[in-house]
Amino acid sequence: MAARDARSWAVRLRDVHRVYSRSGAPVPALRGIDVDVAEGEFTAIMGPSGSGKSTLLHILGLVDTDYEGSYEFCGRRVSGFSSDELAPVRNREIGFVFQAFHLLPQLSILDNAALPALYARDRTREDCFDTARARLEEMGLGDRLEHKPTELSIGQRQRAAIARSLVNRPRVLLADEPTGALDSKTAQEIMDILGELHLRGSTLILITHDREVAESAERVIHVRDGQIHDGVA
Amino acid sequence: MARYTTEWLKQLLSFAWDGLAGQRGRSALTVLGMAIGTASVVVVVSIGLVGRDYVVSLIEGVGSNLVFAYGTGDGINPEELDFADVDVLRNEVPGISGIAPVLDESVTISVRGQPRPLTVLGTTPSYADVRNMLVEWGRFHTEREDANGEKVVLLSKELADKLYGGAPPAGETLRLFDLRFQIIGVFREGVESAAAVNRSEVSGLTVIVPFETLRNVSPVRDIDVVYMQAVSPSAVPAVVQRVRDIIASRHRNIENFKVESLEQYLVLAEKVSSALTAVLIAIAAVSLLVGGIGIMNIMLVTVSERTRDIGIRLALGARRRDILIQFLMEAGILSVLGGTLGILLGAGGPLWAGAAYDMPVPISLLSVIVALAVALFVGLFFGIVPARRASDMNVVDALAYE
Ligand SMILES: Nc1ncnc2c1ncn2[C@@H]1O[C@H](COP(=O)(O)OP(=O)(O)OP(=O)(O)O)[C@@H](O)[C@H]1O
């Protein structure tokens, strides 16, 4: 325990509740969750469908702010941040791979992948596109740069989404089933890339149903019915 | 705002352009809707202005700032204006730039063997100006010809056509009062509107000879009417009053005479045109409203799509301002394109038609400005309101928006 305390925390959630209430009866998706992930740690989140994994990851990724409880991201209490304060954190420090990818349909995957770099506003346009191109090439999409997402297979879209999430070299990468749509060979390639990222010091939190993927993680968090069941393997 | 460099604004503009290009159909429909709305405003206002100008020109075409006096010939003891009256009016009415007394005699001439009634008007050279007569061919008679009582004559267009089949009657003569008159010109009304306000003594078969000539060769002694041209519209009432006073002082009963101007008709025209304008403004408002609702519909249809778009951009780290500026630019591009196209259609159509029919078409600058402003407002409003709402949303809600 003492060794862990010496490290700094990437994310710390305390007593987080999330209730969906937009339509119909309120659905309590997260019911008092505490999560601590150290910087540089590789964590897998597992759990049955509908247990609240994506909900949790959205909160960690600062795209869902409708929650109760406190959230500390890399030492800052982001649960009190305004939307303008959250934007640069999302942009530069977090990479997010959505379960549904969320690529802009009217843009090429190169344009899509360049967006986080462009919104960072600290590089020239050329730099942004060079980086985006490099990430896409690493994902094996070098010959598909000008294609629209709809012109790609599901697996290719997933790789484009991963490339986009890596463009700004985030401290924390959050991925919602990043290998869900891939065959085992491609899945392994993706995991190799993510593993390399981890070796270089990035914090990795990913949701997976795949036992093999979970085994490559240092730690597994089990979510069930909106609560954490840690240590249950 | 200091950090909004040109570079970044350019980048946002390129995002805006991507947004529009990504939805060509919607963009085109929006531009079209806006163009039609703008065009209809410009066209409707132009139609109103053409109508108004037409009515006013009809009245003014009879003779601008015209004042005329005549004996009514009614009553128990009718009186008419005489030569002495003309001299007094000529010398004692200030504020007139021309005076044209008219003597009127009816004779019979033979046209292709047929006897036809002919009106002979004797008047001064000022008549052409005061009554807005156009000399189609030749010239009007001069002061000198009038003073000398020379036997020169101008034919009405209708008579010239009947006698000479449209060919210029150069060197021809006309027999009147058993004398040979040299034909020096052919005339017609400046506008075809004098009849409309009952002031055309030159319709039909008519000739004009110098005032003094007719006085010499014919027994007619009563002045049919005296036309005077006031120097300006504001001088008209004073001229009317002065003429009335002079006639009253020289005759038994002023009630036997009428002194009039076209003011009453202009007042009427003004009333008609302002009623017309009000109707047109109402129509224009309706067409703008319809155009606006069309744009709103198109915008609303794609709100869900745009909301997801905004959600993705926010998730990737765009700030609220970045989104708003991008959408402001999108809406601005659409509005300016639509508005400009609308003005081209709305102004170009009437101008083209005007050129084709050789008619001056006034394009109201105000209508163009108003139409453009409204197009811009409608476009920005319906572009920005959904963008504002979406950028205020919780990002995952925007991502999942349906
Ligand atoms: N927008 C929403 N509105 C209402 N309920 C929601 C919404 N999103 C998720 N839920 C509910 O919250 C619960 C948790 O959903 P979540 O998406 O986090 O599950 P998950 O663990 O990611 O499942 P899966 O493995 O299928 O992706 C589910 O019961 C789901 O129905």
Ligand SMILES: [Mg+2]
């Ligand atoms: Mg999920």
